[in-house]
Amino acid sequence: MNTPLDAPRSSDDLYLARAADTGDVSVLRPIMTGDVFRAIDIPGVECVEGDEERFGMVVSHPCSMREGSTLKSGVQVIRVVKCDPIGLDEWPKRYYDRMPLPDLTVIADPDDVSADDPEAEVQVRTQEGAHAALLDFRGRVPSTRLDLSQRVACLTDEGVSFLHQRMSHFETRYAPEIDKLMDACRAVFAEIELWENWNETLVDRSRIGGSKKLQAELDRVGEIFDRTLSEKRPIPNKKNGWYTLRDDLKLTRKHAGARREILKLLSEHSGALSQAGLT
Amino acid sequence: MPRKQTNLMTESPCFPPRTADINFLTSEERTRISNAARTERDAGNSRRRAAQWHDDTLRSLLRHKTDDRSRLWLTDLLQNLTADYGLGWSDIARMVGVSVPAVRKWRHGGDIAPARFNNLARLAAFLDLLTDEGIADPVTWLNLPIDDLDLDDRLSAESITKKEVYIAGGIVDLLAYAKRHISCAELQARYATAVQRQAGSVTRVIRAPDGHLSIVPTK
Numbered sequence: 001m002n003t004p005l006d007a008p009r010s011s012d013d014l015y016l017a018r019a020a021d022t023g024d025v026s027v028l029r030p031i032m033t034g035d036v037f038r039a040i041d042i043p044g045v046e047c048v049e050g051d052e053e054r055f056g057m058v059v060s061h062p063c064s065m066r067e068g069s070t071l072k073s074g075v076q077v078i079r080v081v082k083c084d085p086i087g088l089d090e091w092p093k094r095y096y097d098r099m100p101l102p103d104l105t106v107i108a109d110p111d112d113v114s115a116d117d118p119e120a121e122v123q124v125r126t127q128e129g130a131h132a133a134l135l136d137f138r139g140r141v142p143s144t145r146l147d148l149s150q151r152v153a154c155l156t157d158e159g160v161s162f163l164h165q166r167m168s169h170f171e172t173r174y175a176p177e178i179d180k181l182m183d184a185c186r187a188v189f190a191e192i193e194l195w196e197n198w199n200e201t202l203v204d205r206s207r208i209g210g211s212k213k214l215q216a217e218l219d220r221v222g223e224i225f226d227r228t229l230s231e232k233r234p235i236p237n238k239k240n241g242w243y244t245l246r247d248d249l250k251l252t253r254k255h256a257g258a259r260r261e262i263l264k265l266l267s268e269h270s271g272a273l274s275q276a277g278l279t
Numbered sequence: 280m281p282r283k284q285t286n287l288m289t290e291s292p293c294f295p296p297r298t299a300d301i302n303f304l305t306s307e308e309r310t311r312i313s314n315a316a317r318t319e320r321d322a323g324n325s326r327r328r329a330a331q332w333h334d335d336t337l338r339s340l341l342r343h344k345t346d347d348r349s350r351l352w353l354t355d356l357l358q359n360l361t362a363d364y365g366l367g368w369s370d371i372a373r374m375v376g377v378s379v380p381a382v383r384k385w386r387h388g389g390d391i392a393p394a395r396f397n398n399l400a401r402l403a404a405f406l407d408l409l410t411d412e413g414i415a416d417p418v419t420w421l422n423l424p425i426d427d428l429d430l431d432d433r434l435s436a437e438s439i440t441k442k443e444v445y446i447a448g449g450i451v452d453l454l455a456y457a458k459r460h461i462s463c464a465e466l467q468a469r470y471a472t473a474v475q476r477q478a479g480s481v482t483r484v485i486r487a488p489d490g491h492l493s494i495v496p497t498k
Contacts, residue, residue, distance in 0.1 A: 002485035002486060002487065002488075002493075002495075003487065003488060004485060004487050004493035004494075004495045010378075012378055012380070013378055015380060016379055016380055016383065017380065017383065021380075092488075093488040094488065094489070096487075096489055156369070156378075156379045156380070157369050157379070158369075158379075169493065172494075173491065173492065173493050173494055174482075174493070174494040174495075175493055175494070175495050175496075176496070177496045180496075189367075189369065190367055193367060193368055193369075252419070252422050252423060253419055253422075253423070254419075255365070255418075255419070255422060256364065256365030256366070256416055256418035256419045256422065257365060257416060257419065258365075259361070259365040259366075259367065260362065260363070260364070260365040263361060263362040263365075264362070267362070
């Protein structure tokens with residue numbers, strides 16, 4: 001049968017982190033497409049069955065959701081509801097109006113994981129954890145309402161690409177290839193990953209009490225990170241012309257070098273802070 | 280009528296000659312053909328043996344280097360792959376054959392199975408060996424298509440990248456390619472099926488299971 005959409009090999013491939021798995025999703029991870037938050041009111045979206053927890057998923061595109069390191073004043077969010085589990089074999093064939101989110105809030109018993117291989121994928125799916133993001137229940141939520149302590153899950157790069165494929169097909173009936181979607185967002189995925197590294201290294205959570213102070217610290221590191229990536233750097237052995245590390249992350253030939261350079265600069269920042277006794 | 284002279288040099292790929300042709304040859308010519316065919320066979324065997332020997336050597340080299348690398352702490356190994364080589368976490372996950380959350384757990388001190396640790400060490404060893412071969416930036420080298428000939432940064436939709444070959448299990452073949460033991464065409468041919476890249480960006484319209492039409496990339 002012709003099926004336009006794809007499915008992940010395992011539903012665990014979808015999630016980078018889940019509160020159900022680790023207790024909470026790290027607040028040091030910058031907000032990204034596919035993040036699910038609890039207690040979100042979406043303007044213009046009426047109540048729907050299964051929305052008791054008022055889960056909402058950020059669907060703004062990663063390339064356009066920020067200005068510099070700051071989220072735009074509003075982001076696009078869709079409603080996530082509890083529903084019956086959707087098998088992976090059903091992803092391509094049905095439910096074109098939603099993004100299935102298996103085991104979003106409940107993860108299979110850890111005893112099901114082989115003791116020999118702690119990273120083995122758990123194939124047992126739970127009834128209670130099954131959710132879906134409804135693509136048609138969408139609205140613009142003020143970004144100040146996205147509370148990092150209420151984040152329930154983050155998607156992997158692949159998970160975001162599955163979301164994009166289903167969104168594109170829902171809106172236009174065109175289903176782009178998952179690999180192409182991942183290629184198109186590769187630089188911004190890398191940027192978010194590196195930014196999280198910066199936060200992990202430069203934000204000392206033990207010294208910061210209260211979510212406002214933490215947010216201010218995250219904003220400060222975010223600004224430094226953004227400035228580092230946007231800084232115009234002279235092209236070696238050339239009189240004119242410049243480049244930025246953000247540009248280099250987009251180029252296949254420069255990507256790995258840009259990553260190394262960004263981590264080197266992070267190491268320098270970290271060293272400078274240690275010397276100043278700030279971390 | 281002059282008999283056709285057999286040129287052993289130019290016709291060698293046709294050995295052995297068809298039986299009908301042999302009847303026209305003198306016994307001396309038959310012996311020469313037979314000897315040449317044997318030489319050809321021997322040369323083929325020698326090439327195969329040499330290739331096998333090269334592969335075994337590379338495998339052994341990789342094993343030793345992997346053993347060296349596996350003496351590092353997990354955090355140092357991950358640091359080496361990211362900060363020194365420029366690999367991303369999702370790249371590491373794909374190349375080692377685990378999920379991205381698994382790599383995140385390792386970063387934060389989670390347990391790693393010995394087999395996975397060995398895969399990580401092998402990845403680092405592989406990158407070391409590429410560096411030893413004079414490849415200044417092994418990760419960029421891996422990210423580029425096999426048949427990358429122009430200096431444009433666009434990725435060719437049809438060609439597979441060396442990273443995809445690695446993921447498909449072609450580690451030793453990639454080392455052989457880096458050492459110029461095998462050609463780019465050979466590598467491409469060996470892994471084209473395994474990697475299964477989609478050609479171009481051609482699309483077609485299909486009737487989806489919900490009864491409506493959908494536009495999908497041609498498969």
